[in-house]
Amino acid sequence: MGTARYIARRLIFSACLILGVSVILFAMINAIGNPIEILLAERPGMTDEVIESVSRYYGLDGSVTDRYFTWLWAILRFDFGTSIIYNQPVSEMLVTYGLETLKIQIPAILIALVVSVLISVMAATRQYSRLDFGVIAGAMLGHSLPGFFIGILLILVFSYWLGILPSYGAYSTRNMLMNSTLIDGLWHMVLPVGMLVFFNTATLTLLMRSSLVEVLRQDFITAARASGLPERRVVFGHALRNAFIPVLTYLGILFGVMLGTAPVTETVFTWPGLGALYIMAIQQLDYPLIMGETMIITFMLVGATLLTDIAYVAIDPRIRLA
Amino acid sequence: MHEGSIPIVNAMSDPAAAVPVLEVSGLRTRFGPLRAVDGVSFAVAPGETLCIVGESGSGKSTVALSIMGLIPPAAGRVEAGSIHLAGHGELRGLADAAMAAIRGRAMGMIFQEPMTSLNPVFKVGTQIAEVVRRHQGMSRAAAHDRAVELLRLVGVPSPQMRALDYPHQLSGGMRQRVMIAMAIACDPMLILADEPTTALDVTIQAQILALIEELKQRLGSGIVFITHDLRVVAQIAQTVCVMYAGVVVESATTRALLRTPLHPYTSGLMASIPAAQPRGTRRRLPVIAGTVPNLAKLPGGCRFRSRCPKAFDLCAEVEPPLAPPAKGDPDRLVRCWLHADGVAA
Numbered sequence A: 001m002g003t004a005r006y007i008a009r010r011l012i013f014s015a016c017l018i019l020g021v022s023v024i025l026f027a028m029i030n031a032i033g034n035p036i037e038i039l040l041a042e043r044p045g046m047t048d049e050v051i052e053s054v055s056r057y058y059g060l061d062g063s064v065t066d067r068y069f070t071w072l073w074a075i076l077r078f079d080f081g082t083s084i085i086y087n088q089p090v091s092e093m094l095v096t097y098g099l100e101t102l103k104i105q106i107p108a109i110l111i112a113l114v115v116s117v118l119i120s121v122m123a124a125t126r127q128y129s130r131l132d133f134g135v136i137a138g139a140m141l142g143h144s145l146p147g148f149f150i151g152i153l154l155i156l157v158f159s160y161w162l163g164i165l166p167s168y169g170a171y172s173t174r175n176m177l178m179n180s181t182l183i184d185g186l187w188h189m190v191l192p193v194g195m196l197v198f199f200n201t202a203t204l205t206l207l208m209r210s211s212l213v214e215v216l217r218q219d220f221i222t223a224a225r226a227s228g229l230p231e232r233r234v235v236f237g238h239a240l241r242n243a244f245i246p247v248l249t250y251l252g253i254l255f256g257v258m259l260g261t262a263p264v265t266e267t268v269f270t271w272p273g274l275g276a277l278y279i280m281a282i283q284q285l286d287y288p289l290i291m292g293e294t295m296i297i298t299f300m301l302v303g304a305t306l307l308t309d310i311a312y313v314a315i316d317p318r319i320r321l322a
Numbered sequence B: 001m002h003e004g005s006i007p008i009v010n011a012m013s014d015p016a017a018a019v020p021v022l023e024v025s026g027l028r029t030r031f032g033p034l035r036a037v038d039g040v041s042f043a044v045a046p047g048e049t050l051c052i053v054g055e056s057g058s059g060k061s062t063v064a065l066s067i068m069g070l071i072p073p074a075a076g077r078v079e080a081g082s083i084h085l086a087g088h089g090e091l092r093g094l095a096d097a098a099m100a101a102i103r104g105r106a107m108g109m110i111f112q113e114p115m116t117s118l119n120p121v122f123k124v125g126t127q128i129a130e131v132v133r134r135h136q137g138m139s140r141a142a143a144h145d146r147a148v149e150l151l152r153l154v155g156v157p158s159p160q161m162r163a164l165d166y167p168h169q170l171s172g173g174m175r176q177r178v179m180i181a182m183a184i185a186c187d188p189m190l191i192l193a194d195e196p197t198t199a200l201d202v203t204i205q206a207q208i209l210a211l212i213e214e215l216k217q218r219l220g221s222g223i224v225f226i227t228h229d230l231r232v233v234a235q236i237a238q239t240v241c242v243m244y245a246g247v248v249v250e251s252a253t254t255r256a257l258l259r260t261p262l263h264p265y266t267s268g269l270m271a272s273i274p275a276a277q278p279r280g281t282r283r284r285l286p287v288i289a290g291t292v293p294n295l296a297k298l299p300g301g302c303r304f305r306s307r308c309p310k311a312f313d314l315c316a317e318v319e320p321p322l323a324p325p326a327k328g329d330p331d332r333l334v335r336c337w338l339h340a341d342g343v344a345a
């Protein structure tokens, strides 16, 4: 089967998956009851008429199926309705807050990837050396410490004691650092990105090192050396590419759950991203926002899985396209 | 007498070709306490095929990897001896980079497992071309053309197309041809083949043996061919070294060795050759009763003693030297008291 057909099939499958999630999400939200009633019923002076008209305004009248298809049609046009609390279009908020989240998550994953490759190569080519044991111990520790603990530690050291890095927000509220939005923004990114890099690096290194150790034992590595390739080429050209195959799944998950793990980071650093917004939305029962966020998270997860599957085909020729 | 001082058997009928491609003497390699190779010497002339035979664990692969400088430093090291490659001098003690420049160019190695010896994520043509580029500094396109030419040379049908295949798309026999193409890519003067046919079907085995023979004629290289199969030896070798527990116990021309084996271990190996092995079996036959001694805790005396049907008192006390037999051909060597001067068995 050709690559194009394979990708087409995966795309259709992904679309079905997203559709399925949308049904479940809608049913669950619906089971909670009419949000307008929940939100407004306790306020003084609410008549049934007012509730009814507000419900109509938010499209909450009509049968469940009707409402589902109306909603589905809307989100297909990237229209998630209006946030109840912020009174802004949810789609606009998803973009604004989403960019802030990507701004710390993407660099964190990429930096962690490069760092963990370098550490893994150093450790795996010196298997069972002191350096190797140090790397394993450090990675295990980093992997098992809770993320927020690292975040709070970073704030304590760099913001509180040393006072050189900001501990909250994406920009300074009063004076921008060096009067530049760019530099000020980067300056604020350091700690949250640092926390994510720490966590991602630990896990990626554990996986990558053991995978690399395994690959370096293979016959084709000895054969590559026997054909006179320089050690650097053997490790980076021949071993790493193979060692990367099992790591790919985890990398895909990292990208996929990016928005799912964002709440912790964004809460610790008061970062104006989707994670913090999600928590706010749930606390305030902002239904359109909750549904919009959930669909975006689903979309990211399914998208990352799709990309991982395609990357596998690109990196490992043995995979049968079925 | 010490092994290092023993004259090396030269099996070539033509003494003019006596300048050996490879001369190994007193080679010792150990993995921690385990003496895998404990003083091995031999020489290979251009155009000569020397077979190293012996049971599993006798140290054959270790000899080949020691010559290539590929003993993993974390596991073991070459402790003593000299490895002399014509035109390159002494290989022991060369820096890693210098060794890497010789590997694949002046000496090529073929491995036992064609299924696992090629990198699964690269096209076979690319893998061959990489070796050519590394040593001969060709352009990408020229190296690819050379890879196709090499595939044709080793008898791969439609080499243009096969060059674009990944290893998993090829059969075991085809992969082994690819490995051979990689090993000979730079016309090496020495080819080390470590049981290159053991993992293959009998019919394919014969084809690969014929191919190696043909390439040897063409390139004039010396070949060290490792096998545990005396029938293979009979087909391809001019000289044989029989190894047991890390040492050479007998070496001679193939003809002499097969006609009159002197060492009891060699006799045992020959007795265990079955008349005919069913097609497709890759089973290693039980060779001789008993097992190879623990190389980390060798007892004194002859290493083969515990399994030798002819052992006598002296065998337990002193290790026999590798020396020409008291009676018979002075060109062969045997490590057994039965054949030593002035020792009555």
Ligand SMILES: Nc1ncnc2c1ncn2[C@@H]1O[C@H](COP(=O)(O)OP(=O)(O)OP(=O)(O)O)[C@@H](O)[C@H]1O
Residues within 6 Å of the ligand: B031, B034, B036, B054, B055, B056, B057, B058, B059, B060, B061, B062, B063, B072, B075, B076, B228, B295
């Ligand atoms: N990397 C290693 N680490 C530790 N011991 C090793 C290593 N490689 C080989 N040995 C040991 O050295 C001895 C000789 O092994 P070697 O592979 O040279 O035998 P062989 O004659 O090639 O056997 P086979 O016919 O099974 O290939 C064995 O006892 C083996 O266990």
Ligand code: SF4
Residues within 6 Å of the ligand: B263, B264, B265, B302, B303, B304, B305, B308, B309, B310, B311, B312, B315, B320, B335, B336, B337, B338
């Ligand atoms: S020296 Fe003794 S034990 Fe060793 S092979 Fe000869 S007869 Fe057998």
Ligand SMILES: [Mg+2]
Residues within 6 Å of the ligand: B060, B061, B062, B194
């Ligand atoms: Mg071996």
